[in-house]
Amino acid sequence: MQQxxxxxxxxxxQGMIFxxxxxxxxxxxxxxxxxxxxxxxxAMITVYIALVIIDAGYSYWLxxxxxxxxxxxxxxxxxxxxxxxxxxxPHINAVIxxxxxxxxxxxxxxxxxxxxxxxxxxxxGLSGFKVGDMNxxxxxxxxxxxxxxxxxxxxxxxxxxxxxxxxxxxxxxxxQEVARLLGVRVTRMLTQGWALxxxxxxxxxxxxxxxxxxxxxxxDSVVVFGFVAAVLGGLDSPIGAVxxxxxxxxxxxxxxxxxxxxxxxxxxxxxxxxxxxxxPGGLFxxxxxxxx
Amino acid sequence: MLDIRDLTAAxxxxxxxxxxxxxxxxxxxxxxxxxxxxxxTSLLRTISGLLRPTRGTAYLADQDLSRVPxxxxxxxxxxxxxxxxxxxxxxxxxxxxxxxxxxRADRAKPADLERIYTLFPKLADRRHKTAxxxxxxxxxxxxxxxxxxATPKVLLLDEPSLGLAPRIxxxxxxxxxxxVESDGLTIVLVEQNARSALSIADFGVVLNxxxxxxxxxxxxxxxxxxxxxxxxxx
Numbered sequence: 444m445q446q447x448x449x450x451x452x453x454x455x456x457q458g459m460i461f462x463x464x465x466x467x468x469x470x471x472x473x474x475x476x477x478x479x480x481x482x483x484x485x486a487m488i489t490v491y492i493a494l495v496i497i498d499a500g501y502s503y504w505l506x507x508x509x510x511x512x513x514x515x516x517x518x519x520x521x522x523x524x525x526x527x528x529x530x531x532x533p534h535i536n537a538v539i540x541x542x543x544x545x546x547x548x549x550x551x552x553x554x555x556x557x558x559x560x561x562x563x564x565x566x567x568g569l570s571g572f573k574v575g576d577m578n579x580x581x582x583x584x585x586x587x588x589x590x591x592x593x594x595x596x597x598x599x600x601x602x603x604x605x606x607x608x609x610x611x612x613x614x615x616x617x618x619q620e621v622a623r624l625l626g627v628r629v630t631r632m633l634t635q636g637w638a639l640x641x642x643x644x645x646x647x648x649x650x651x652x653x654x655x656x657x658x659x660x661x662x663d664s665v666v667v668f669g670f671v672a673a674v675l676g677g678l679d680s681p682i683g684a685v686x687x688x689x690x691x692x693x694x695x696x697x698x699x700x701x702x703x704x705x706x707x708x709x710x711x712x713x714x715x716x717x718x719x720x721x722x723p724g725g726l727f728x729x730x731x732x733x734x735x
Numbered sequence: 736m737l738d739i740r741d742l743t744a745a746x747x748x749x750x751x752x753x754x755x756x757x758x759x760x761x762x763x764x765x766x767x768x769x770x771x772x773x774x775x776t777s778l779l780r781t782i783s784g785l786l787r788p789t790r791g792t793a794y795l796a797d798q799d800l801s802r803v804p805x806x807x808x809x810x811x812x813x814x815x816x817x818x819x820x821x822x823x824x825x826x827x828x829x830x831x832x833x834x835x836x837x838x839r840a841d842r843a844k845p846a847d848l849e850r851i852y853t854l855f856p857k858l859a860d861r862r863h864k865t866a867x868x869x870x871x872x873x874x875x876x877x878x879x880x881x882x883x884x885a886t887p888k889v890l891l892l893d894e895p896s897l898g899l900a901p902r903i904x905x906x907x908x909x910x911x912x913x914x915v916e917s918d919g920l921t922i923v924l925v926e927q928n929a930r931s932a933l934s935i936a937d938f939g940v941v942l943n944x945x946x947x948x949x950x951x952x953x954x955x956x957x958x959x960x961x962x963x964x965x966x967x968x969x
Contacts, residue, residue, distance in 0.1 A: 607837060614823055614834050621821040624783065626809035626838015626885065 449580035450700035451693060456585040458692020459592040460650045464669030465676065465684035466596070467644035472678045474616040474636035475522075475530060477537040481544035482669070483662035485521065485641055486648030488548055489514045491556045493649065494563055494657060503566045510645050518641025522634045530633070552659040565654035588650045595646055596685060599639070603681075612636055667708065668695070671715045677725025686726065690714075736761035736921040737782070737813075737889050741791030744781040751777035753945040754791065759889070759938070764915055764922040766936035766953060768929045768967055774945040775925040776818055779891045782923075783808050783815035795889060809838035812888035816895070818925075822874045824867040828858050831866050831877055835884030843884055851880040854910070872903035879907070883914070889921045896928045904928065908935045929967035933957040941966050 464482070471479045479485075492513050493506035525544060529536040552558075567583030603609040614622040615632035623629050647669070648662055655661070672691045676683020691711060698710040718726060737759040744752040752774045759765040767775050780786040782793045784805040792801035795813055803811065823831055832851060836843025852859035855876045861868065866877060875895050882890055892911075896904040912935045914920050926932035933939055939956040941948045943966055949956065956962060963969055 607833075610826075610830055610833060611837060613826065613830075617823050617825045618821070620785065621817065621823060622834075623805045624785075624809070624815050624817060624821070625834050625881070626806055627834070628806050 445578065446700065449578075450696050452579065452581045452585070454693035454696025455689065456581070456588050456692070457696060458672075458689040459589045460647050460688075461665070461668050461672045461692050462685040462688025463592045463595065463643055463647035463650065464665055465672035465688045466599075466681055467640045467647065468669060468673040469676070469678060469681050469684040470636055470640035470643065472673070473681075474612070474633055475526065475537075476534065477526065477541065478670075478678075479640070480538070480541040480666070481521070481548060482641075482644045483648075483666045484545050484548035484552065484659075485517055486514065486644040487657075487659060487662045488552050489517060489641075489645040490563070490648040490652050490657060490662075491552055494561060494652075495556070497564060498561075503564055507566075507649060510649055511642050514642040514645030514648075515638045518638040518644075519634050521641070522637035526637070527630070549659050556659070558659050560656040560658045563652040563655060563657045569654045584653050588653070591646060591650065595643060596681075599643075599681065608635070668711055671711050674715060674725055675718050677722075677728035680725070680727035683725055683727030736796065737923065738794040739778075739782070739791075740794070742778070742781055742788055742793060743790035744777055744786050744788050746777075746786075750945055751786070752781055752788075755942070755945075755947045756791075757940050757947060757950045759921055759923050761888075761921050762915060762919045763937040764911065764924055764935055765938045765940060766929075766932040767923060767925045767940045767942060768927075768932060768956075769942035769948075770966065770968070771927070772944075773942040775942055776893055777945070778942065779815060779817075779893050779923070779925055783813060783891060785815075806838075809885045809887070810840050812886070813891070814882040814885045814887035814889070815891040816878045816882050816893060818893040818897070820871075820874050820878050820897075822866045822869070822877055824865065826866060827863050828866050828869070828877060829862045832858075832881050832884060835881030839885045841886075847884055847886075851884060854883075855880055871899050872907070875899065875903075875907055879910070883918075887920070889923065891923045891925075893925045894927060895924070896926060896931060904931055908932075911935060929963075930957075930969045 467482050468479060471477055489510040493510035496509050497503055497506040521544065525540060526537065529540050565584040567587050569582050569584055572579045572581060603613055611627045612632045612635060614627055615629045619629050651662065651665060668691060672687035673684050675687030675691060691714065694714060695707050695710055699707050740756050742752055742755045755778060767778060769775050777786060781788050782800065784800065784803060788801055792799050794800065795811055798811060832848055836847060857873055858877055858880060866874065869877060895907055908931060911922060915922060924932055924936060933953045933956055936953040939953045940950045941962065948966060949962060
């Protein structure tokens with residue numbers, strides 16, 4: 444019982460982090476039809492900014508805010524400077540571009556911050572709760588991770604559903620030409636979309652880093668899981684990304700706890716294959732079936 | 736109101752529009768007719784800036800439109816309802832309409848939205864459904880309503896009758912006619928369905944291979960047998 448609970452809870456925490464990363468991928472895919480392979484290093488470099496601030500003796504929260512803010516900025520800059528020129532080119536150009544960014548940002552981080560392992564603090568305790576005589580593996584930081592991702596999701600839903608900017612961003616994502624004819628400044632919406640996505644990516648980077656070691660490729664393993672989570676949910680659906688992340692996090696946690704941690708990556712791919720065989724568009728795709 | 740002078744545009748090496756000039760007068764409907772590939776859609780796309788003219792320009796009142804970005808057009812009072820309707824099917828009916836109110840110089844008031852719902856009661860019933868569930872005729876009503884929310888002076892309509900039952904076409908054309916009378920709207924109506932278009936239009940323009948062939952009163956065009964047989968197919 445205790446192992447089951449522990450496995451489920453740590454899976455939930457992990458899943459929330461995957462969900463945040465997947466959400467970042469989905470936000471960009473929806474608006475620009477680009478899979479942002481550079482998402483992980485973009486998040487990583489903003490976490491380094493937080494680390495520099497925290498190591499200089501300022502509070503964790505200042506670093507936290509700085510990472511999110513620099514994520515916002517970095518997303519906007521990357522879209523404006525690097526992505527804009529390839530937006531109306533064949534898709535492969537954008538793929539190569541984000542792969543290139545992946546390598547460049549990596550190298551930059553190693554040059555600027557060094558490639559040794561550095562420990563990143565966590566604002567809350569890293570040991571589990573005790574209820575009666577049962578140890579529950581949910582740590583203070585785990586609770587914070589779950590709440591932080593939930594809060595971001597809630598804010599995104601509020602933004603997209605209930606504000607004019609959110610409506611204009613969605614319109615730009617679905618139909619650029621019609622949006623422009625209606626007076627929406629589509630290019631500005633795309634920049635804002637990238638900025639938001641990069642910020643969500645930075646959040647996932649901060650949550651992975653908390654209480655762990657940070658080095659230039661510490662985010663790389665999350666790319667695979669985040670991407671699987673995004674595809675699981677159907678790349679177009681933010682809710683899908685969240686559900687995909689949770690499913691993946693919990694099931695991988697069970698695989699790791701009951702079978703062995705060495706098959707986790709394999710299990711992720713098996714889950715992906717099974718879902719895509721049953722629902723090729725992902726769990727939450729609402730693409731209409733092709734009529735013959 | 737809308738003054739088109741020597742407008743010329745091309746898709747790469749292919750000329751789509753070749754020195755077209757005419758004026759769409761204020762408070763009137765001007766029908767743009769012609770066969771497939773005559774340049775009707777290209778004409779509207781060039782006016783609204785989706786396609787940039789290689790020569791010539793369009794004036795809205797006295798404003799030269801040739802350098803105005805597409806996104807600014809609706810604020811100047813030009814609304815373009817593109818071919819294939821342009822409903823954003825992933826958004827709800829209400830969201831589609833609200834979008835229409837964002838591209839205008841002032842702010843849309845709730846009363847403006849309610850006016851559209853009174854005009855199209857069928858849309859009001861489905862306000863919070865995704866536009867995906869609407870029929871062809873309802874979609875056409877939605878895009879017209881959405882364009883009206885931008886409070887245009889000039890409305891460019893690309894084939895509103897496409898794929899609709901004759902009864903629905905008649906309903907929509909009646910509505911356009913009454914809007915012209917009530918709001919003093921200027922309409923440029925591109926149509927394949929020449930007979931219906933000429934029945935509500937004040938003036939008609941016939942395009943062939945990107946060139947303007949005739950520009951005359953709608954009644955004159957409808958009565959000209961040779962022209963009808965040669966270009967309009969009825």
